[in-house]
Amino acid sequence: MDAAASGMAVRDIAPEAHPPDIGASATGAVREAEPEATAPLSASQETAAARTERAARAQREKRRPPSAARARRAGLLISALVVAVAAVVAGLVAGRSGSEQRAAPPPSLSGSAADDGLLVRFTPAWRHSTEPPRIPGLAFRRDVSLHLGSGAGLSAGRVAGSGPSLLPPAFLERLPGVPPRTDRVRIGNLAAYRYRGLRPRGYPRPLTLYVVPTTDAVATVACFGASRARVVPDECERVADSLQLLRGRALPLGPDPAYARRLNAGLRRLNAQRAAGSRALRAAGRPRGQAREAARLGAAYRAAHRQFAGIPAGPVEAPTHHRILRALSRGEPAYARLASAARRGQGARYRGARRAVRAADRAVRAAVAELRGLGYRVAR
Numbered sequence: 001m002d003a004a005a006s007g008m009a010v011r012d013i014a015p016e017a018h019p020p021d022i023g024a025s026a027t028g029a030v031r032e033a034e035p036e037a038t039a040p041l042s043a044s045q046e047t048a049a050a051r052t053e054r055a056a057r058a059q060r061e062k063r064r065p066p067s068a069a070r071a072r073r074a075g076l077l078i079s080a081l082v083v084a085v086a087a088v089v090a091g092l093v094a095g096r097s098g099s100e101q102r103a104a105p106p107p108s109l110s111g112s113a114a115d116d117g118l119l120v121r122f123t124p125a126w127r128h129s130t131e132p133p134r135i136p137g138l139a140f141r142r143d144v145s146l147h148l149g150s151g152a153g154l155s156a157g158r159v160a161g162s163g164p165s166l167l168p169p170a171f172l173e174r175l176p177g178v179p180p181r182t183d184r185v186r187i188g189n190l191a192a193y194r195y196r197g198l199r200p201r202g203y204p205r206p207l208t209l210y211v212v213p214t215t216d217a218v219a220t221v222a223c224f225g226a227s228r229a230r231v232v233p234d235e236c237e238r239v240a241d242s243l244q245l246l247r248g249r250a251l252p253l254g255p256d257p258a259y260a261r262r263l264n265a266g267l268r269r270l271n272a273q274r275a276a277g278s279r280a281l282r283a284a285g286r287p288r289g290q291a292r293e294a295a296r297l298g299a300a301y302r303a304a305h306r307q308f309a310g311i312p313a314g315p316v317e318a319p320t321h322h323r324i325l326r327a328l329s330r331g332e333p334a335y336a337r338l339a340s341a342a343r344r345g346q347g348a349r350y351r352g353a354r355r356a357v358r359a360a361d362r363a364v365r366a367a368v369a370e371l372r373g374l375g376y377r378v379a380r
Contacts, residue, residue, distance in 0.1 A: 048155045109242055116142040117247030118219055120156050122239045129153055135222055136202045137171030138209075151226035152233045156243065161218035162318045164374060166193060166211040174200035184253060185210070187241045189220070191253050196232075208232045210240050212313045218249035225355040255375040263310045266304055267368065271301035274361075294339035301331030301360070320370045328365035334360045 036328040109121035113128065123146060130144035132155050161167050164288055172178060175198065183194040189211045206225040211218050221243055223236035263349030277300060281293040305328040313321035334356035341350035372378050 020198045076316060099234045106238070109149070109238070111278065113144045114246060115144050116140075116158050117216065117245065117248055118144065118158065119146055119244040120146075120154075120239055120243075121223070121242040122146055123235070125149070125235065126239070133205065133227075135171075135207065135224070136200055137168060138200075138220070139168065139170070139315065140220070141217070146239070148235065149232065150229075150233070152222060152224060152229070152236065154223045155240060155256045156219075156221045156234050156240075157221045158214075158217040161211055161213075161220065162315050165216045166194075166213055166315055168208070171200060174202065181253075187243050189213070190219070190243060190245070190250050193253065204228055206230060206232050207232065208236070210243070212243070212245075213251040213253065214248040215251065215312065215314065217242065218269055218315050219245065221249075242351065247379060251316070253316075256314055256317065257315060259377060261316055263308070263371075266311070269307075270300060270304040273297070285344050288340035291339040294335050294342060296358075298335030298339065299328060300337065301328055303330050305332070316374060317371070323367040323370065324364065327360065327367045330363055331357070331362040 010253055047201040050138060057181040075135065108121055111124065112119060112121045114120075126146040127148075129145035129147045132143075132147070132153060135155070138159060140155060140157035140159055143155045145153065146153045147153035159168055162169070165172065165181060167179075179198065181193055183196065185194045187210055192210045192212045195209045195211070198209060198281035200207070202239065204227055206229055210221040210223075212220075223232045223241040225232045274297065277293055277297040281290060281297070284290045284293055305325060308321075308325055308328060311321070330333060338350065338357055339352045341347075343352050369378055
């Protein structure tokens, strides 16, 4: 089985920022022009006047008071000290400004509520709702309902969602179309689909749903904005991210390996019995032998139906699994009619029963093939 569920954090991951443009390299940097060095004259080129001038300059340097040079050096040191102190003060001011602008940490999720095997945590801004606004087509068995002062709120509970979208059929009927399953997120440690911007017919609030397939229905968090508002408040996402299962087990968003293993085991057994039984039926030369082999094939379908009925199908596979069971239930009576017609030597009834058998086989193959649409690999 390929297609394991991949999850992400409930917060969208922002793309990495592009690095800033890099300036000119050091060799291309603009710097102050330096005077070209003048090559010293050679001894043969130095004139007597030049030697006299050089000696006079040396005497003047000796007579210059030493305090002037020291004063220049002290001035440089004072200037450097002033610059350093200014930089320190500027750093302290910048640090104080940054600390004052740093955002305060969000309030802690100090409250909690649980019902129907689900738990959520919330901040003191949330209050329990006794009469939350009903969402058409979304029927919770029992739910935790909270609201904010603005009129926005949320409900968390289990619903009878099914199929790839995990949404209840009655709710889907109120949408303009089936929402895409492109927003996979992780709330707490649970993989979920997030459906944003839902506008079911007859509901005047913005709505976001988080749905998690479990062994006990679909765990659902419904976040809604105030009446006539345009968006759902961000605080609801934080509460949804705290969802925990107290009962049942979370299932993958995609194909379930455990379901595939058990289904394949049953299909392999049924296919082997059908192949052997069909060969024996064709080889039987007498009506009694044909009736016996037809009855064995009917028993194989009955056993397969019983085995498949014991396979737990999650919310995603449930509709297709029910169609497989219905198709298998057609096999046994079709083969029973075939056996009866053979036993009685009724050619016309035998031909009619054989058409019913072929129709039952096609129905089983078609129902199993529907699993391809759920991400399963199905042999043709």
